[in-house]
Amino acid sequence: MSGIVFLGTRDLEAVRRFYVEEVGCTIWLEQADCIVLKHGNMLLGFCSRDILEMGGIITFFLDCKCDVDVMYKQMGERAVTPPKENSKYGIYHFFAADPEDRPVEFQCFLHPVAPHLPGDDLLRTRRSVRKFEDRPIPEDVIVQVFELCRWAPTSMNRQPYYYMIIDDRPTMDFLASVRGSSSAPIAAGPLAIAIGSDPELSKRHIEDGDIAAYHLLLAAWVHGLGTCWIADMDRSEVKERLNIPQDHYVATVTPLGYPSTVPQPPGRKDVAEFLRFPED
Ligand SMILES: Cc1cc2nc3c(=O)[nH]c(=O)nc-3n(C[C@H](O)[C@H](O)[C@H](O)COP(=O)(O)O)c2cc1C
Numbered sequence: 588m589s590g591i592v593f594l595g596t597r598d599l600e601a602v603r604r605f606y607v608e609e610v611g612c613t614i615w616l617e618q619a620d621c622i623v624l625k626h627g628n629m630l631l632g633f634c635s636r637d638i639l640e641m642g643g644i645i646t647f648f649l650d651c652k653c654d655v656d657v658m659y660k661q662m663g664e665r666a667v668t669p670p671k672e673n674s675k676y677g678i679y680h681f682f683a684a685d686p687e688d689r690p691v692e693f694q695c696f697l698h699p700v701a702p703h704l705p706g707d708d709l710l711r712t713r714r715s716v717r718k719f720e721d722r723p724i725p726e727d728v729i730v731q732v733f734e735l736c737r738w739a740p741t742s743m744n745r746q747p748y749y750y751m752i753i754d755d756r757p758t759m760d761f762l763a764s765v766r767g768s769s770s771a772p773i774a775a776g777p778l779a780i781a782i783g784s785d786p787e788l789s790k791r792h793i794e795d796g797d798i799a800a801y802h803l804l805l806a807a808w809v810h811g812l813g814t815c816w817i818a819d820m821d822r823s824e825v826k827e828r829l830n831i832p833q834d835h836y837v838a839t840v841t842p843l844g845y846p847s848t849v850p851q852p853p854g855r856k857d858v859a860e861f862l863r864f865p866e867d
Contacts, residue, residue, distance in 0.1 A: 590630065591632045594633055594641075595640040596635060601686040605685050610691075611626065620635040621633065628703045628704070631645065641688075641689050644691070648694050649695045654695065655680065655681065658693045659681050665685075666682070678695065678696055679695050702809045702810055712808070712849075714850050715772075715814075715816065716846040718846065719777065722777070724777060724844060733750065733806075735806035738802070741789065741795040741799070745791070746795070747787075747789040748782060748838075749784070749785070750799075750803065751782075752778060753778065753780065753781060753829070754778050754779075759774040769817065770820075773840050773841070775842050777844045778843045780840065781840045782841075783831050786834055792835075793836050796836045799838065800841070803841070811845065813843075814841040816839045816841060817839050820839050821836055825837055
């Protein structure tokens with residue numbers, strides 16, 4: 588089940604302009620005299636009415652203090668307080684007013700929060716992270732990430748893949764060194780994870796291993812954890828160091844941790860450039 592909160596507005600156009608152009612919402616649905624706006628996991632509806640409904644506080648949460656600061660600048664005169672930390676709620680935030688004077692709050696949490704990413708944002712916002720905060724990943728978060736990894740698809744559901752958790756610094760440093768600057772990110776986080784697969788369990792163990800690795804990349808991002816696929820880890824010295832049998836496949840070894848920087852998305856082809864048809 589999902590939900591929408593609807594508020595009455597006397598000026599649907601001004602509200603649309605503000606939430607779409609200034610806040611960055613998208614229009615999720617238009618119906619008769621109502622619009623439903625989407626921002627991350629929030630669905631917020633406005634309907635033209637004679638009465639003005641103010642609701643409580645419309646709170647948008649962003650990923651980091653830097654994003655809150657950017658939004659503060661963007662709000663200009665609509666901002667009613669400067670950004671500051673609030674230790675009671677563990678947030679960094681400021682208040683603004685929408686065109687009908689509804690209180691709008693922009694904040695980031697100063698602590699990890701439970702998963703909230705909708706599927707489209709998950710797929711769009713995952714990045715290859717190469718710089719991490721120097722803080723451990725709580726045990727329960729690791730458990731939840733691997734709980735999601737149970738749901739990777741595999742050929743004939745054989746599930747030949749496995750994840751090896753590496754927290755030993757000398758081993759991480761060794762793995763980080765095998766391909767120079769390309770493999771350096773392996774040692775940048777608090778953990779590294781090798782994704783392997785066993786040929787005795789499936790003749791499609793290579794595909795299954797690759798999919799399981801990408802599944803981990805997505806499952807980690809659900810929990811706000813960064814990863815980076817490092818190429819060419821199916822190497823004898825990597826397997827030897829990790830006590831992985833030489834006939835197993837190692838899809839990749841990725842760092843795992845809370846990003847200190849999430850890179851800007853590198854450019855992508857337009858859809859028309861990668862769609863092909865048999866007659867092409
Ligand atoms: C098969 C594969 C191999 C990659 N190898 C490396 C690597 O060795 N080192 C690295 O830093 N990034 C590596 N990457 C990450 C890519 O550079 C990255 O996915 C790409 O630039 C797009 O950026 P994004 O993942 O942030 O969207 C690899 C990605 C894939 C899928």
